Amino acid sequence: xxxxxxxxxxxxxxxxxxxxxxxxxxxxxxxxxxxxxxxxxxxxxxxxxxxxxxxxxxxxxxxxxxxxxxxxxxxxxxxxxxxxxxxxxxxxxxxxxxxxxxxxxxxxxxxxxxxxxxxxxxxxxxxxxxxxxxxxxxxxxxxxxxxxxxxxxxxxxxxxxxxxxxxxxxxxxxxxxxxxxxxxxxxxxxxxxxxxxxxxxxxxxxxxxxxxxxxxxxxxxxxxxxxxxxxxxxxxxxxxxxxxxxxxxxxxxxxxxxxxxxxx
DNA sequence: TGTGATGTTGAATG
DNA sequence: GCATTCAACATCAC
Numbered sequence: 368x369x370x371x372x373x374x375x376x377x378x379x380x381x382x383x384x385x386x387x388x389x390x391x392x393x394x395x396x397x398x399x400x401x402x403x404x405x406x407x408x409x410x411x412x413x414x415x416x417x418x419x420x421x422x423x424x425x426x427x428x429x430x431x432x433x434x435x436x437x438x439x440x441x442x443x444x445x446x447x448x449x450x451x452x453x454x455x456x457x458x459x460x461x462x463x464x465x466x467x468x469x470x471x472x473x474x475x476x477x478x479x480x481x482x483x484x485x486x487x488x489x490x491x492x493x494x495x496x497x498x499x500x501x502x503x504x505x506x507x508x509x510x511x512x513x514x515x516x517x518x519x520x521x522x523x524x525x526x527x528x529x530x531x532x533x534x535x536x537x538x539x540x541x542x543x544x545x546x547x548x549x550x551x552x553x554x555x556x557x558x559x560x561x562x563x564x565x566x567x568x569x570x571x572x573x574x575x576x577x578x579x580x581x582x583x584x585x586x587x588x589x590x591x592x593x594x595x596x597x598x599x600x601x602x603x604x605x606x607x608x609x610x611x612x613x614x615x616x617x618x619x620x621x622x623x624x625x626x627x628x629x630x631x
Numbered sequence: 632t633g634t635g636a637t638g639t640t641g642a643a644t645g
Numbered sequence: 646g647c648a649t650t651c652a653a654c655a656t657c658a659c
Binding site: 370427444446618619 | 635636637639
């Protein structure tokens with residue numbers, strides 16, 4: 368689930384449930400590997416009595432601002448998810464911890480694969496700098512995008528996946544952008560002309576904005592996108608060719624062998 | 632039963 | 646420093 372549009376939807380849910388409510392306590396379940404720079408117990412201690420006052424999404428990261436000036440950082444990995452519920456028996460199966468509010472409602476953080484990361488940050492800007500996290504893909508200017516591409520020698524897909532270039536693109540949206548622009552995901556950046564580079568930026572933001580507007584609800588993505596055809600035996604919505612599957616930049620990649628040109 | 636899955640990181644390699 | 650590949654993290658679905 369969690370690329371930029373999916374995380375944006377999680378932010379909406381988080382804001383609706385958690386903002387400006389006193390946190391009675393944090394309930395800890397099995398949290399191995401989840402908390403990165405703090406123990407679960409210390410995290411629970413710090414949360415007690417606090418409130419979230421706002422949140423900020425950058426790429427796939429969600430920074431939740433606390434009333435003491437610090438931030439809780441959520442990264443959802445592959446399977447992280449918020450669930451809000453009122454009754455204990457509604458607790459999701461792989462809940463790692465939950466915020467309990469005074470009226471008894473809970474916001475649980477569920478993560479079967481434990482690939483999520485939670486940080487407690489006293490200085491979120493220092494964290495962003497340290498991680499070299501790029502600008503958010505939805506708002507990065509064309510100029511900054513071109514500047515990031517400048518001098519790179521790898522594949523365009525690898526560029527999209529590296530969060531220090533820009534933040535928020537993941538495997539599925541990267542395939543979608545390449546398909547819509549009509550270039551093979553393994554195309555090498557030096558071989559891309561200026562027009563193609565600008566088109567990549569434009570299509571990327573159009574796709575992400577549409578996905579955000581549709582709340583990352585895949586069933587409502589346009590059928591003329593690659594998205595809902597991106598599977599074994601799927602065919603290209605443009606020309607009906609059977610899609611091919613390969614590994615590019617170490618990740619499963621779908622593309623149309625007929626209408627996506629490999630530039631190298 | 633084995634394989635791969637929307638992510639990140641670190642190690643090893645070129 | 647850059648880019649790539651691999652393994653690890655742990656569980657589920659096909």
